[in-house]
Amino acid sequence: MPVHSVHDTQPADRWENAFLSGNGEYGIMVFGHPHQERIVHNHHRYVLPNESLTMRPPAVADRLEHVRDLILAGDRERAQREFSDGRAMAWTQSFHPGHVLHLDAQAEAGPVEGYHRGTDFTTGEVRVTWTDGEREWQRRAFVSRTDAVAVVEITGPRLDLVVRLSGELPGRPPEVTFSSSAEATGDGEACLTVVGAYPPGPGAAEFAGVTRAVVTGGRVTVKADAARVEGATRVVLLTRMDRSPTPVDVTGLRTALLALPAEYDALLARHAPVHGELYGRAELTLGASDGDSPLPVGELLALADPETLNPALVEALFHSGRYLLLSSSGVLPPRLTGLWLGAWGAAWSGDYTTDANINLQMAGAVLTGMPELIAPYAALIGAQIDDWRTNARTIYGTRGILAPSRTDGEHGLLFHLDDDWPWTMWLAGADWLLYPLYEYWQATGDDAFLAGTLAPWLVEAAVFFEDFLTREDDDGHAVLVPSYSPEVGPKDGPGVAGVNATMDVAAARHALTTAAGVCAHLGVEQAAADRWRALAERLPPYRVDDHGALAEWAWPGLATAEDHRHISHLYPVWPLHDITPDDTPDLAAAAREALLRRGDENTSAHGSLHRALVAARLKDGGTAKANILKILGRNMVFRSLMTSHNPDLEIYNADAAHCLPAVVTEMLVDSRPGIVEVLPALPPEWPSGSLRGVETRAGVRVDELSWDVREGVVRVVLTSPRERDIALVCRGAMDSRQTLRLLSHSPTGVILPFA
Structure with missing residues (x-):
């Protein structure tokens, strides 16, 4: 047990x-x-109050076309200076x-x-x-x-x-x-x-x-x-x-x-x-021995091994991670340290770092059966959405919303930048940060939330790109310029600004098509929805580089820097499902190549678990496992089961603690509208086990998933709040894909023999 x-x-x-x-x-x-x-x-x-309370985004909209010309001409450093206002880097409270x-x-x-x-x-x-x-x-x-x-x-x-x-x-x-x-x-x-x-x-x-x-x-x-x-x-x-x-x-x-x-x-x-x-809604068992599970934490942590995913330790971190996420979510979502700090001077201000960390921490909230935890996350955005509008208007002269790369929870104005860190050029932030809310709607079907809260924000994310995308290339594709891939620039030459960062391309496409889709669902904004779909069709395709890897920049001449903690260019894989092994196998292979080529830089917790999430989406259990082991095998878990940002317990940080339940869940259940896939990235250390209480993006709950590889059996129990058909996929089963008719609130059990 x-x-x-x-x-x-x-x-x-x-x-x-x-x-x-x-x-x-x-x-x-x-x-x-x-x-x-x-x-x-x-x-x-x-x-702690500081000077950021009086700061505003740089008023540089009148320089936009000049900056675009500079970047397209290859003068990236000058473009960054021109699109700033000479300010020094300032931090949140x-x-x-x-x-x-x-x-x-x-x-x-x-x-x-x-x-x-x-x-x-x-x-x-x-x-x-x-x-x-x-x-x-x-x-x-x-x-x-x-x-x-x-x-x-x-x-x-x-x-x-x-x-x-x-x-x-x-x-x-x-x-x-x-x-x-x-x-x-x-x-x-x-x-x-x-x-x-x-x-x-x-x-x-x-x-x-x-x-x-x-x-x-x-x-x-x-x-x-x-x-x-x-x-x-x-x-x-x-x-x-x-x-x-x-x-x-x-x-x-x-x-x-x-x-x-x-x-x-x-x-x-x-x-x-x-x-x-x-x-109590979710529970994981991985066949841990009775002798391992009740161990004192010191002995439990000693089970960590750089080669093997110990079932008892993973079970403990799954349950602890859900507990800590729940305990630190209420009036606000979790900060970089969750809700806990025992000394002043938190790294990175202990704030909400929005280009990766907050989404990774929230990744398991809905999936592991706690969709209510989206409410404080939505409250954080709702309290700042006016600031996002100010950012878009002041920096780009557009309608819509532009999100900052960090916030302290009190306001969302984009002031954290300097000539070397051009956060004004990160276009994907609003779509990236709204995605957990969209996932909540997919899982729960909460149309009241969609109509009253989320849809207007999704429309504003689309409207921003509608106003922003005024340049096109020789092939008629809309060009995203300026563009920025957090927190790394092209490999060649000075400057980190660029054109068509893959994350920005993916975000623009998702923002436009998602807004169109939800408006169709609600029966509103039909003319605008048609425009957004047409604009999405004009976006550039993803680019595969000479190594066969998904490029970080969909623009010729901009090479991917391979050694960096962030993997923002894999946004189409996780969380978007825009690139999948089934629907886009060639791009999925390129994405996997990009993942394997990316170095670890400083082996940050968020970098490793982000990689594990992408690997799970690509059905690559070995790479997902390897990235979890970068946490468990490098002394990154305190005796509280809170985690560190870097190996050897350097910097108290909740990224790994809160994200790990999501990684384990994605290795065992993947889902999107109409499809639930079980055991997509099962590692060999877990030949038997069970997972219960998982919500899916298909709008159905996995009441139970149990498996025993030795006996060759997988059992799945699904429940839907309404009658619907679901494709159930298990790649190792004799019948790897079957369609189930789920009745309203009636659990449906299926036994799948392994091939």
């Missing part, structure tokens, strides 16, 4: 190994020695941690034996237990999805603790100041408050945390900013947080806490069914 938890027999010696819980708004990190435990509290909207809850034993703390800490993925609880040889102590913690509160309970035969809140975390800028206080409020209760003040200027003024401490069986006194607990048998700590452009309403936070029951079990009983129902 799969294990829906992680546990350790050693305390976390660093914040990166902290066990994690979250409700999509607050996140907590539990680590440290049992007599000196620390719980870092994070909030999704905590970002940096995500930062909130405060620390200190739990320190008073003098003469006893010995620690039988230490155990664990996270239960089904409830979101983090538990720490130990004994002194005879008596047991326990700490439990979770963050409630129903009551918006972080909850900690400490129990034991005698609790003598000092409890306080502080801003004492590494890397805090000196201009960010903290004040802490404590107040006895009577009846065995105290209130702790910590307020962080940002430096003067635009943006928020303060962020704060308030903790209500309720003591049973002992007494609590207050000294300075700490509450001292003596002789208690139970302590319950309830915390709420906020950030404000004016002084935080601390009184309001205190009042809200007083309205909650100071009963851990009662609060958990309200939270656990909501969290658990979402988490």
